[in-house]
Structures are given as structure tokens and as C-alpha cells.
Amino acid sequence: MADSERLTERDMRLAQWLNEAHAKEAELEADLTAHIAMTDKTSYKKRLQQHLRETRDHKRRVASRIKQLGGEAQGLTVSGIPRAAGEVAGKAMAAVKGQVGAARAALTEQAETHLRNAQEELREEHVEIAIYNRIETFADEVGDRETAQLARSIRRDEERMAKFLDAELSRLVKAFVRAEIPRDQRAASRTRRRSRSAASRSRSAARSASSRSRRSQASTRSSSRGGPRSRSASTARSSGSSRRSSSSTAGSRSTSSRRRGSSGT
Ligand SMILES: [Fe+2]
Numbered sequence: 001m002a003d004s005e006r007l008t009e010r011d012m013r014l015a016q017w018l019n020e021a022h023a024k025e026a027e028l029e030a031d032l033t034a035h036i037a038m039t040d041k042t043s044y045k046k047r048l049q050q051h052l053r054e055t056r057d058h059k060r061r062v063a064s065r066i067k068q069l070g071g072e073a074q075g076l077t078v079s080g081i082p083r084a085a086g087e088v089a090g091k092a093m094a095a096v097k098g099q100v101g102a103a104r105a106a107l108t109e110q111a112e113t114h115l116r117n118a119q120e121e122l123r124e125e126h127v128e129i130a131i132y133n134r135i136e137t138f139a140d141e142v143g144d145r146e147t148a149q150l151a152r153s154i155r156r157d158e159e160r161m162a163k164f165l166d167a168e169l170s171r172l173v174k175a176f177v178r179a180e181i182p183r184d185q186r187a188a189s190r191t192r193r194r195s196r197s198a199a200s201r202s203r204s205a206a207r208s209a210s211s212r213s214r215r216s217q218a219s220t221r222s223s224s225r226g227g228p229r230s231r232s233a234s235t236a237r238s239s240g241s242s243r244r245s246s247s248s249t250a251g252s253r254s255t256s257s258r259r260r261g262s263s264g265t
Helices: 009-038 042-069 087-107 110-141 145-180 190-224 227-264
Strands: none
Touching (some): 009 110, 009 145, 042 110, 042 145, 110 145
8 A cells, every 4th residue: 555545635735735845945946056156246145055055954854744744755646646746846847947047147137137036036935935834824724733833934934035035136136227227327326315414414513503602602792791781781672672663563553544544535
């Protein structure tokens, strides 16, 4: 009796879905290897190398779980389950994608090749996240804690990689603009905008400091001349101005009454 014939419905489904994950990991192992060879940006290359190690580890752990469930990692022999879900199919897909990548590299500039490869990697990370999410939820629903925990742990690695790739894609697009677009067709750089606004802030701070210093000098001079007198002079000036203001109001009132009088006749 074949191993697969002894599998319960639950374990057979889990092994089938884990096999999809295994095939995807095998495909991405080949993709990452190709992209690492094409990349000359050190920080990006290092992160790809780290994820290649993670991918190999994921593949190994998934294969081990499939075996524990009673299945086989290289395409199940269960009836009704397509062998195309196996590692062979994953590697064949990676080989096709590798040829597409090489053709792209021949046709496009280096900077554009890098960013298109990063976009491809980001898309694949999201496919993996969806696969592991599906496995985790299924495993939770059927009470397989070990498979759920494995899927959750791998999904977290994929999410970290997707987050990195999202940010890297922006960096690569910026590098592409610097490499391909003439300076006079680009927006002012954020650094230049930042330094302009910092200069404007420091000019305004200098103006406020100088105005504060003038007010303080004036106040010192005024108190050295005798505070009370100067205060009464100021009060007198103020009341004079207030008198002027009320006389002006009165004048205005009398003008308007004259107008009313003339309009009444
Ligand atoms: Fe991944």
C-alpha cells in the first residue's frame, strides 16, 4: 500500500498545499541565485543572499513536514494531485523565468533590470505569503498546530523580505532616475529642498534674535533714564493719542450729522 493511500483527507490536503509551497521555494531558490549573480549593489546582494539561505531552510522544513504527514516532497503520488506541484515543476518555471530575466537584461539598462527583478521578487514574496497564510489557516482549522506554526514562522520571514523589497524598489527607481533622466528633467532633490528650508528657518531665527536684542537694549536705555518719568511720558503720549482719536471720532460724528442735516433739507 502506498504511503499516500494511508493519508487522511486532512493530511493529504495539507501535504498537497505544503508541496505547492515547496515548489515555490524551489523556484525562488533558482530566481534568487540568478538575481544575486546579476546584482552589483552590495547591500541588496547581501539581503538576497540572506533570503536565499532562508529559502533553502524553508524548503527543507516544508519537505520534512510533508514527510511527517506521510507524503513526499517531490510531488505527491496521491491520486488526483497533480505532479506539477513538485520541485521539478518549480525548477522548470525558474528556468523559464531565468531566460526571461536574461532577455530583459540584454534589452534594458542595468538599473531598469535591477528594479524589474526586484519587482518580480516582491510579487513572488506576496504569492508565498498567500500560500503560507492559506496553509496556516487550514492547519488551525483542522487542529494541526505543528503545520500552523511552521507556516506562520516562514510567512514572517517572507513578510520581512517583502517589506525590504518594497523599500528597495523605491531606492532602485530613484537610482534609475539618477542614471537615466537628465538633471534638468528631475524634481528638486529632497536634500536640496531640506537645505533650502533649513537656511530659511535659520534666517528667520536670526531676524527674531536681532529684534529681541533691539527691544531689550531699548528697554535698558529707557529704565536708565528713569522709569517712572518715562512711564508717565508714555502715559501722556498714550492719552494724547487717545484724545486725538476721540476728537477724530467726534469730528467724524459731526461730519456725519452735517451730512444727515443736509440730506434732511
Ligand atoms: Fe521568500
